[in-house]
Amino acid sequence: MFSRDRWQEIFQTIYKNKLRTFLSGFTVALGIFIFIVLFGLGNGLKNTFKEFFLDDATNTFYLYAGRTSKPYKGFKANRRIEFKNDDLLDIQLNFPFYLERITPVITRSENVKYENESNQYTVRAVGPANQYMEKSIMMLGRYINATDVSEKNKNIVIGRKVAIDLFDQKNPIGKYVSMGSSAYKIVGVFQDAGGDNEERYIYMPYTTRQLIEKNNDKINEIVLSFRPEIGSFGALEFERKLRLFLKKKKSIDPTDTNGIFIRNVAEDLNRNQQFSNVLQLIVTFVGIGTLIAGIIGISNIMVFVVRERTKELGVRKALGASPRSVTAMILQESIFITLISGYVGMLTGILILNNLGLILEDYFIKNPYINISTAIFSSVILVIFGGIAGYIPAKRAASIKPIIALRDE
Amino acid sequence: MISIKKLHKSYQMGSNSLHVLKGINFEVEEGELVAIMGSSGSGKSTLLNILGMLDNADEGEYILDQVPIENLDETKAANYRNKFLGFVFQSFNLINYKTALENVSLPLYYQGVKRKERQEVALDYLDRVGLKPWANHLPSELSGGQKQRVAIARAMASKPKVLLADEPTGALDTKTSYEVMELIQKINEEGKTILVVTHEPDIAHMCKRIVMLKDGVIVEDKKVKQVIASADVQ
Numbered sequence: 001m002f003s004r005d006r007w008q009e010i011f012q013t014i015y016k017n018k019l020r021t022f023l024s025g026f027t028v029a030l031g032i033f034i035f036i037v038l039f040g041l042g043n044g045l046k047n048t049f050k051e052f053f054l055d056d057a058t059n060t061f062y063l064y065a066g067r068t069s070k071p072y073k074g075f076k077a078n079r080r081i082e083f084k085n086d087d088l089l090d091i092q093l094n095f096p097f098y099l100e101r102i103t104p105v106i107t108r109s110e111n112v113k114y115e116n117e118s119n120q121y122t123v124r125a126v127g128p129a130n131q132y133m134e135k136s137i138m139m140l141g142r143y144i145n146a147t148d149v150s151e152k153n154k155n156i157v158i159g160r161k162v163a164i165d166l167f168d169q170k171n172p173i174g175k176y177v178s179m180g181s182s183a184y185k186i187v188g189v190f191q192d193a194g195g196d197n198e199e200r201y202i203y204m205p206y207t208t209r210q211l212i213e214k215n216n217d218k219i220n221e222i223v224l225s226f227r228p229e230i231g232s233f234g235a236l237e238f239e240r241k242l243r244l245f246l247k248k249k250k251s252i253d254p255t256d257t258n259g260i261f262i263r264n265v266a267e268d269l270n271r272n273q274q275f276s277n278v279l280q281l282i283v284t285f286v287g288i289g290t291l292i293a294g295i296i297g298i299s300n301i302m303v304f305v306v307r308e309r310t311k312e313l314g315v316r317k318a319l320g321a322s323p324r325s326v327t328a329m330i331l332q333e334s335i336f337i338t339l340i341s342g343y344v345g346m347l348t349g350i351l352i353l354n355n356l357g358l359i360l361e362d363y364f365i366k367n368p369y370i371n372i373s374t375a376i377f378s379s380v381i382l383v384i385f386g387g388i389a390g391y392i393p394a395k396r397a398a399s400i401k402p403i404i405a406l407r408d409e
Numbered sequence: 410m411i412s413i414k415k416l417h418k419s420y421q422m423g424s425n426s427l428h429v430l431k432g433i434n435f436e437v438e439e440g441e442l443v444a445i446m447g448s449s450g451s452g453k454s455t456l457l458n459i460l461g462m463l464d465n466a467d468e469g470e471y472i473l474d475q476v477p478i479e480n481l482d483e484t485k486a487a488n489y490r491n492k493f494l495g496f497v498f499q500s501f502n503l504i505n506y507k508t509a510l511e512n513v514s515l516p517l518y519y520q521g522v523k524r525k526e527r528q529e530v531a532l533d534y535l536d537r538v539g540l541k542p543w544a545n546h547l548p549s550e551l552s553g554g555q556k557q558r559v560a561i562a563r564a565m566a567s568k569p570k571v572l573l574a575d576e577p578t579g580a581l582d583t584k585t586s587y588e589v590m591e592l593i594q595k596i597n598e599e600g601k602t603i604l605v606v607t608h609e610p611d612i613a614h615m616c617k618r619i620v621m622l623k624d625g626v627i628v629e630d631k632k633v634k635q636v637i638a639s640a641d642v643q
Contacts, residue, residue: 004524005518005524008524009518012506012507012511013506016506016507017506311502312504314502315502315503315504316504316515316519317487317490318461318463318490318496318502319490319491319496319515319516319519319563319567320487320488320490320491320492320516320519320520320567321487321519322483322484322487322488323483323484323487324484325519398483399483401463401464402463403458403463403464406463406498406502
């Protein structure tokens with residue numbers, strides 16, 4: 001296998017048949033190259049995906065109330081369910097083991113005025129815990145705090161974009177803006193990774209909102225976070241218990257799918273993770289397809305090569321080459337070519353991936369990469385199959401009787 | 410040197426069986442120069458292929474230099490071919506990407522001869538056929554006669570017991586044919602046993618013995634007065 005003569009023979013064949021060598025080498029290199037680039041781009045897509053969905057806290061439930069669809073305990077169907085302040089307390093009291101934070105959210109749209117500037121903004125009335133749910137980062141001042149809630153203060157926290165809209169470069173802290181019929185004091189400016197929309201929000205204490213809306217105790221929506229330690233199964237269990245508890249409290253048929261809705265972000269995240277896994281699966285599938293196409297390409301080239309050499313192999317056999325030495329020669333040659341060109345294809349692919357970085361970010365592909373082990377594994381697979389692809393026709397060629405190979409046309 | 414008894418060979422052509430050799434008995438002494446003649450379809454090439462172990466006989470006995478040739482597998486046949494036989498083909502069958510020298514040294518490579526020695530021996534044989542200055546030329550740069558001489562040098566390089574030539578002059582013009590026959594006669598004079606398959610009477614008469622084949626049997630086997638090829642040149 002490693003005799004110098006054999007290698008000399010092989011190098012001569014490779015050198016003297018450049019086109020043939022180039023064709024088979026190119027097929028292999030292209031196969032590996034395409035596989036690596038595709039796989040890497042798939043990983044880049046996955047990267048972007050991850051970023052999209054890591055903006056909000058992931059251990060969060062969103063609770064909404066709607067209309068019932070079934071009659072229950074003397075109540076008619078289509079009854080409107082509403083959350084109230086005591087629901088917050090009840091959840092806190094009944095689920096201390098699962099619950100981390102809880103906040104109500106009452107969303108309104110308001111015209112906000114400061115001196116000559118005015119604009120329409122989404123105003124959300126929340127509790128202090130909302131800062132953690134939204135992962136808001138304070139740039140100036142503070143967030144809504146417990147005192148604001150208990151004293152029903154007319155304090156608000158504005159997003160970075162709101163501050164730019166209304167105050168331009170001036171410091172908005174301590175300034176008063178008018179909203180509806182009252183004036184509110186700005187106590188903080190926040191930024192949010194969720195983008196411009198989320199930075200155009202204004203937050204106020206939910207108790208203040210309830211006070212100006214005829215001193216009611218209604219809540220649109222409840223956002224709560226569970227302790228991350230309970231894991232996704234714990235979260236599902238929590239969700240189930242919470243749903244049961246609220247349905248019982250609000251006298252909703254336990255089999256009614258409407259009335260109370262709980263959106264589990266962990267589940268969303270899971271679903272998105274699944275989506276990106278499906279994406280990866282598709283990419284892998286395409287990659288494997290490319291690999292197979294590459295293998296078929298190599299086989300075709302090999303069949304062609306051996307066919308072209310049938311006469312030469314016949315001559316070699318007539319001169320005393322054993323079938324084994326013929327097979328070994330072709331195999332060694334094809335493995336040598338596939339190894340070298342496979343390596344070239346792999347290197348080029350990795351090089352291109354590494355240089356892509358953020359260039360394709362507009363197409364949702366960020367920092368594409370491929371694990372070295374995947375790259376090497378796929379290259380080895382291709383080389384092995386290249387070897388097999390070379391071996392079968394070589395074996396056939398070696399078993400052709402020299403008399404047939406040498407027959408004059 | 411060669412002894413053949415009751416050799417039979419048939420080919421399967423679909424449902425029909427074509428009986429090509431119908432019991433050949435044939436002896437060749439060392440140093441003989443034998444022409445095997447016959448029209449096409451007479452079985453002369455089949456006989457040569459069996460003698461050259463490129464094909465197997467169906468039945469019969471074949472002894473080459475006191476070695477019974479039987480139960481050949483491919484590897485063994487390749488080994489025997491390499492040790493005992495040299496081939497010259499009508500279409501030369503040189504490897505087109507190898508130079509004359511490399512072509513001649515190829516059988517030595519399969520004998521396991523070292524590279525340096527291989528080149529020396531090959532160059533020596535090229536010299537004997539008068540092509541030393543062409544050693545580093547590719548077959549495409551040689552004329553038909555030169556190619557056949559390279560092929561003869563290649564057949565001789567492994568020092569075979571028997572040289573088998575299948576229509577060696579079939580692709581050459583008369584003048585070149587005679588040059589090649591002159592070379593074959595020269596090699597024969599040095600003591601080599603040579604079998605030439607041909608259908609040209611003038612080529613056959615340059616041998617020492619003519620065996621006529623017809624429909625798979627030997628119809629005539631006679632010694633002839635050898636025509637010296639060089640006399641006919643020009």
